[in-house]
């Protein structure tokens with residue numbers, strides 16, 4: 408598979424107008440994507456759990472223009488209001504995908520989008536948002552080319568989503584998705600995410616993710632800037648090698664249902680991600696004092712109870728608490744009694760592993 412596979416040759420149908428709605432989930436990486444090359448090619452492979460409740464719903468209305476214009480013509484609505492500030496990111500996305508979606512400038516688009524989670528939660532909506540938009544555009548392309556197979560549809564949706572935001576390519580399918588060339592993962596690609604192709608033990612079925620909202624403010628350093636700082640980073644080569652190894656380790660862990668091994672890989676990945684930030688030049692810290700309080704509490708609780716809970720972090724201060732469904736009652740009790748006090752306005756979101764995006 409190369410980029411060329413996603414350039415359409417011609418379309419068999421003509422459509423004047425239509426609309427489509429997709430709901431796409433967020434995802435949480437177990438092995439982190441941190442560092443990229445040109446054209447949104449990841450510096451290392453990653454793997455994530457697709458979530459279920461944290462999602463973006465996007466409706467795309469399209470109307471054929473009388474004459475094709477040089478610019479993209481679109482409106483953007485966020486939670487019922489026009490949102491000019493999101494437009495530059497969408498223009499950049501359209502520019503990146505134009506070669507693969509040559510019909511884009513022939514239509515006027517109305518994009519209406521909303522998130523299931525509060526906008527100011529500190530939860531990144533770029534993964535679910537770009538995935539939902541990419542899927543809407545693919546539905547439009549399928550109208551133009553009805554012979555398209557489902558495999559191609561989802562692969563190209565992930566390919567396009569990646570060009571919007573790297574981690575978005577892991578927000579199309581469920582329930583575990585791998586992205587990035589990895590020698591030991593068959594079918595893996597730098598260009599799109601794939602459904603995890605190996606056996607996953609039933610212990611991971613319905614795995615829970617409770618997201619503790621430690622800091623709902625705007626991040627001081629964007630992921631894009633953070634990725635960039637991995638160029639010429641003193642530890643980059645070792646980090647990229649480690650990600651490959653961790654992906655291989657997870658293969659046995661998933662198969663055997665080895666929760667101890669899972670905890671070790673996942674927590675090490677989270678801390679390594681933040682260690683990369685702290686050792687970048689310029690260096691930065693996205694964790695907050697309460698992030699560390701929570702991590703220590705989780706370690707104490709795990710030691711005292713032997714309940715296999717662990718944490719992971721994304722590029723921010725919030726903590727994702729991961730645990731098997733069978734210990735849900737005890738863990739939620741622990742979260743309420745000992746962790747909620749470290750969350751901004753005592754807020755947290757209960758989520759779990761999900762099955763991927765849905766057309767509505």
Ligand code: DP6
Pocket residue numbers: 435436438439440441447453531533571572573574575630631634680721722
């Ligand atoms: C820390 O996908 O947000 O969440 O490709 O620049 O849009 P861009 O970056 P983004 O990076 C996500 C980084 C991460 C780890 C991960 O999700 O794998």
